[in-house]
């Protein structure tokens with residue numbers, strides 16, 4: 001599994017604070033699966049030491065001291081206490097420096113009045129309201145410092161105000177990145193998606209910035225309820241697709257997962273498969289290979305094997321762990337649909353194998369599917385077959401060679417299915 005772990009690759013494109021949730025996830029994963037050595041990608045000490053390393057460049061000294069105790073099982077050296085005192089002193093100093101402006105910003109009546117009179121700008125505020133010059137820059141600095149302390153709400157608040165008042169385009173742009181990170185770290189997905197939109201507009205032609213945005217947006221897209229649409233829409237835009245292909249093909253894992261788990265974006269499958277094929281020399285993992293096996297090679301056996309590996313990859317991926325079940329369900333559906341498109345008659349037990357499900361589960365699943373998904377298919381319970389209503393001869397021709405070795409077996413299930421269909425009939429008769 002270590003081979004498919006993207007934590008370190010992704011971390012290079014994140015703010016260091018955004019890396020903490022990823023490491024926490026790996027730590028929890030270790031703890032959860034203490035019985036299975038398969039999923040222990042990193043050692044516990046290794047993770048603690050990575051955390052300590054990340055913390056060394058932040059102001060989160062108490063957190064760093066905690067980790068230090070866990071890692072070395074001794075009291076941390078005096079340098080930590082010295083740094084802690086320095087951080088507190090600087091915090092106090094910065095607070096004092098931007099206090100006049102903060103006091104004004106907290107006075108909502110006054111702010112509303114200023115806006116009403118079109119006087120809400122830093123020049124007017126400095127000239128008429130006793131706010132010293134340089135105060136706005138101190139607000140920005142203070143926000144950055146609070147962020148480094150792990151006070152993300154304070155930072156987001158200050159950065160928001162800074163952006164409403166500043167005339168410095170570059171600083172405003174940086175403030176937006178900072179605010180976006182802070183919103184992500186507070187799990188405020190609604191605000192985060194607004195910041196994401198603003199950043200998208202602000203970036204325009206900057207390749208490097210787009211690469212970062214692709215990575216940061218993973219937090220939003222795999223948490224916001226509408227994220228699975230958003231990621232497909234954004235990542236498949238030419239600009240972003242080019243960026244993925246040029247600088248970070250590993251992002252294809254996330255795009256592929258989003259397309260597979262999102263029925264509303266299925267029409268993008270063929271485009272995506274084309275990209276996966278083009279990029280397979282520079283990036284592939286079980287998730288991208290699954291789709292290639294199924295859609296480009298029509299190799300059901302390979303796809304089914306990959307599906308098992310996919311489950312492990314998903315379980316160990318911070319962003320994808322929560323859509324594991326959904327992925328498996330939809331991946332099976334894809335196998336089923338593809339299989340049905342190229343076979344007139346399908347033996348249910350063979351299909352159960354292809355879906356990597358046990359027979360009973362597969363049987364129930366298929367019956368439900370035919371009933372709920374308006375699939376043009378009938379079940380011949382005596383023969384234990386699914387019989388498809390329509391055919392697509394060209395696809396059939398394409399793949400006939402690759403699939404003719406599949407054996408069709410009929411047994412056991414026939415009886416079970418008979419019973420099932422019988423009871424369905426009884427239900428209907430009673431209704």
Ligand SMILES: *[C@@H]1O[C@H](CO)[C@@H](O)[C@H](O)[C@H]1NC(C)=O
Pocket residue numbers: 146151153154155
């Ligand atoms: C976070 O920052 C804000 C703004 O500076 C401040 O008012 C608040 O007290 C800080 N919170 C903590 C827990 O330090």
